[in-house]
Amino acid sequence: MGSDYQSRIPVINFSTISSVEVDRGTEEWYHLCKVVREACESYGCFEALYDKITRQLRAESYSMTRQLYSLPLETKQKNFNPKPYHGYAGGFVQIPLYESFGIEDSSNYESVKSFTQLMWPNGNSQFCNTVTAMTKRLEELNHIIECLILDSYGVKAEKISPNSVIMECKTLLRVMKYRAPPEREDTIGLHPHVDKLKSTILCDDHIAGLEVETKDGQWLKLSPSPHSYIFLVGDPLMAWSNGRMHAVRHRVMMSGEKDRYSLAGFTVPIEGTIVKPPKELVDEQHPLILKEFDFMDFLMFSHSDQGRAIDSEKQLFSYAGI
Numbered sequence: 001m002g003s004d005y006q007s008r009i010p011v012i013n014f015s016t017i018s019s020v021e022v023d024r025g026t027e028e029w030y031h032l033c034k035v036v037r038e039a040c041e042s043y044g045c046f047e048a049l050y051d052k053i054t055r056q057l058r059a060e061s062y063s064m065t066r067q068l069y070s071l072p073l074e075t076k077q078k079n080f081n082p083k084p085y086h087g088y089a090g091g092f093v094q095i096p097l098y099e100s101f102g103i104e105d106s107s108n109y110e111s112v113k114s115f116t117q118l119m120w121p122n123g124n125s126q127f128c129n130t131v132t133a134m135t136k137r138l139e140e141l142n143h144i145i146e147c148l149i150l151d152s153y154g155v156k157a158e159k160i161s162p163n164s165v166i167m168e169c170k171t172l173l174r175v176m177k178y179r180a181p182p183e184r185e186d187t188i189g190l191h192p193h194v195d196k197l198k199s200t201i202l203c204d205d206h207i208a209g210l211e212v213e214t215k216d217g218q219w220l221k222l223s224p225s226p227h228s229y230i231f232l233v234g235d236p237l238m239a240w241s242n243g244r245m246h247a248v249r250h251r252v253m254m255s256g257e258k259d260r261y262s263l264a265g266f267t268v269p270i271e272g273t274i275v276k277p278p279k280e281l282v283d284e285q286h287p288l289i290l291k292e293f294d295f296m297d298f299l300m301f302s303h304s305d306q307g308r309a310i311d312s313e314k315q316l317f318s319y320a321g322i
């Protein structure tokens, strides 16, 4: 029996869009609305070709990431944050190749500066400039995608803050390192999971490893181009869409001789956010599938002993299912 899914995730070209203000409402815009919505509903992800982030900025971001990982473990551990995903993580027995840092509100210079002061007591202005510049570019791409999603469903934005029209978010930049596996053959880098933050835009340093699962259970290996960014639907965005969009399961598999570095802008709903679909997305054909929920309470649940006992893709239904 064949699969309904292609062996590649959809590739969508964003290079024709200069800004939301200029392009919203054009024929090209509505074409993108359609393909973005289809991709988020069928795959829960897509590869965005986006040329507004220069190769130089991308290369500098990886060079900063390597600098960060070269610090001693005691220093890395100073990036402590009680909120799940927000601090340094590493040294896990089950995924020994994996390490990650979280930089909260990373388009805000002062926030990145306090991070650098922990890592480099004399500060590191180059790091601050690169990280804030990269995050701002990722936020621009995210803003275009959010507006396309909104228009694809004919939803009016209720609250507009500069970078979020779906729910008010801040960006958490996470930078990941996966060591090359000692045996050089397929080894788990990061367990299969669904992202708990609203959505993710991710790129890697041209070492493959990220895989996404189709709805019929096949794992697709991604091999993004140097201008590509992978957009992933997380649980809160799936909930906002009243289940139309698919929160995609993904994992990292490592092989070969090279370490892999990746960086991801996660959109994190601000504290106090109650996640629920807009009224346009609930009707007789589409009854509510989840109770409204407090984002931070759900995030804490997903990391509690009770939450961890549930498969990642089932946690939200278990927490807020109707």
Ligand SMILES: O=C(O)CCC(=O)C(=O)O
Binding pocket: 174, 176, 190, 195, 202, 204, 209, 210, 250, 251, 252, 262, 264
């Ligand atoms: O490093 C990657 O490519 C994926 C990372 C990821 O899925 C995550 O941090 O949630």
Ligand SMILES: [Fe+2]
Binding pocket: 193, 194, 195, 250
């Ligand atoms: Fe993820």
